Amino acid sequence: MPRSVNHVASRARRKRVMKLSKGYFGRRKNVWTVAKNAVEKGLLYAYEGRKQKKRNFRSLWITRINAGARTYGMSYSQFMGAYNKSEMKMNRKVLADLAMNHPEAFKSVVEAIQK
Secondary structure (H helix, E strand, O other): OOOOOOHHHHHHHHHHHHHHOOOOOHHHHOOHHHHHHHHHHHHHHHHHHHHHHHHHHHHHHHHHHHHHHHOOOOOHHHHHHHHHHOOOOOOHHHHHHHHHHOHHHHHHHHHHHHO
16 A cells, blocks of 8 residues: 655645745745755744843833933932832833933932932
8 A cells, every 4th residue: 555645734834934934045945945944043033032122122221211310310220229119110111211201200200219
């Protein structure tokens, strides 16, 4: 009895990978083995990038809060220490937005935590 091979499934799998490799340069877009490796690596980078994005944004927010706090004579650590002791509850994203786009509101936050 001849061996049965599921060509439908393997074709669909290859087609899905080749669709993901669309836009790549050279053989990465149209040669199966090269495209498969490129897509696997790309998906790995995408997964890691989603984790790094969170780190990068937190770092950016901290930098912006630090810059805003230093205009009022405080370092980031002094600001956050006093802020955590106060009753106000805003996350770093909101504080960074206030420091950058609404300096008068950020000034009121700094004055409130200094009391």
